[in-house]
Amino acid sequence: MEFGTAVQALTDDVGIYISGRLRYILLQKGGNDFPPKExxxxxxTxxxxxxxxxxxxxxxxPIQVEWDIEEYIKDVGRYPPAFPPEDEVVESKPVIVRDVQGSHLAWYLPRAMSEALQAGWNHKPxxxxxxxxxSLQPYFASSPPVSRKSWRNNKAYFRGSEASVFPPGIYDRTSLGASAALKKNSAGSKRFxxxxxxxxxxxxGIxxxxxxxxYAIMRGALVRAASPSLQIAPGETIEDWELYQEIIGTWASCxxxxxxxxxxxxxxxxxxxxxxxMFxxxxxxxxxxxxxxxAELPGIGIRFHYNPGTILAVLSKAIRHGVSISKEP
Incomplete structure (x- = not known):
């Protein structure tokens, strides 16, 4: 049975539209595209x-460091930040962080999510x-923070006992298929x-x-994962094939x-x-x-204001990063 991905149905068009508009605005190349009618x-908006x-x-x-990211990856921690630790540098405007060769290490995009996305659903407040x-509240309620070695769900880093982390994904750690979190709350996950x-x-699209x-690499992996002729490792199976089909049909992330x-x-x-x-x-x-x-990148010596509507793309394996907890309710 053939079934497509949401990436093919929507995300490709979003990326093409955004890149076309940027090409026109920044390089004066191509036409000033109109969005697809769909x-x-x-x-x-x-x-x-x-x-x-x-x-x-x-x-x-740009914010520029004086080292090459390829060399930095080989010997993490050896190279100095762009700003010394004693300098309290907090960035609030959109900016690119790059290395000495011009490779991009991070994009800081405050206010990148529109007011429509941030503050309205069919004009409701x-x-x-x-x-x-x-839709995910049942999962949050059943998965409180715990004391464990992994910091990702360690209650020491949470502000309240009801907070949690929901890690949905197409792949779990052992086999191809919907992740354990998606299976546990499948109705809510699909709606979400x-x-x-x-x-x-x-x-x-970003x-x-x-x-x-x-994008091309990740898109290719998702499209192959949606193929009915998908080849997987000997002895492996795709569990809950029907759920997997439903999820990948609404999985528009690359x-x-x-x-x-x-x-x-x-x-x-x-x-x-x-x-x-990769970002x-x-x-x-x-x-x-x-x-x-x-949001802070200590290896670069830069902090960013990280308020609602912000997007930060970062080479997360190479560059140490962290986010403080909000003091607001």
């Missing part, structure tokens, strides 16, 4: 907001993504993925522009994993499962602006 009004912030970052003076998260379909596509090679973090700080760390030259994307949502919350 795009909703809210998705067009979201795309235009992302485009405007990427343009601002591109035209701003609530956040569209936060509204979608209601449908509700954030356009947000997933928007993140994919990677399409920031790192085209990464990534194979998505974690939702609630009421938790993230201590400085590197993401060991990510390729060293991970952090996005923050909320109802209250906290002037004290920061």
């Amino acid at each position: 795009f909703s009004e809210s998705l067009v 979201d795309c235009e907001q992302v485009i405007s912030v990427i343009v601002e970052a591109w035209r701003s003076s 609530f956040n569209r993504v936060l509204f979608a998260l209601e 993925l449908r509700d954030i379909l356009e947000f997933q596509a928007l993140i994919g 990677i399409f522009v920031l790192h085209p090679a990464q 990534f194979t994993g998505l974690s939702i973090i609630s009421q938790r700080e993230a201590p400085f760390h590197r993401d060991g499962r990510s390729p060293p030259t 991970d994307v952090l996005a923050t949502f909320g109802k209250v602006v906290d002037p004290d919350i920061r």
Whole structure:
């Protein structure tokens, strides 16, 4: 049975539209494209907001370190940051962080998520993504923070006992298929993925522009994973094939994993499962602006204001990063 991916159905078009508009605005090449007629009004608004912030970052003076990321990866910690630790450098405007060769280490995109995405769902006064998260409340309630070696679900890093981490993904750690978290709350998970379909596509469209090679690799993996003639390792099977088909049909992210973090700080760390030259994307949502919350890249010596609407793309395996917990409710 043939079944397609949401990446093919939507995310490719989002990436093509954003890249075409940027090519016209920044390079005066190509036409000033109109969005595909299939795009909703809210998705067009979201795309235009992302485009405007990427343009601002591109035209701003970059933050540059004096080392090569390829050499840095070979000997992490040897190279000095762009700013010494005693300098309290907190960035609030869109900017690109790059190495001495011009390779991009991070993109800081505050306000990249539009007001429509942040503060309205059919003109109602609530956040569209936060509204979608209601579908996951049964999982949060059944998965409180615990004391364990991994910091990712260690209660010491959470503000409240009801907060948790929901790590949905297409792949789990041992076999191809829906992750354990998706299986545990499959009805809520499927509803959640449908509700954030356009947000997933928007993140994919951003990677399409920031790192085209990464997008092509990840897209190829997802399309192959959707093929009925998929070849897997001997002895492996795809569990819950029907659920897997449903999930991949609403999985518009070009990534194979998505974690939702609630009421938790993230201590400085590197993401060991990510390729060293590919971006991970952090996005923050909320109802209250906290002037004290920061996303920090200590190896570069830079802190970013990290308020609702911010997107931070970073080489998460190579560059240590962390996020403080909000003091606001």
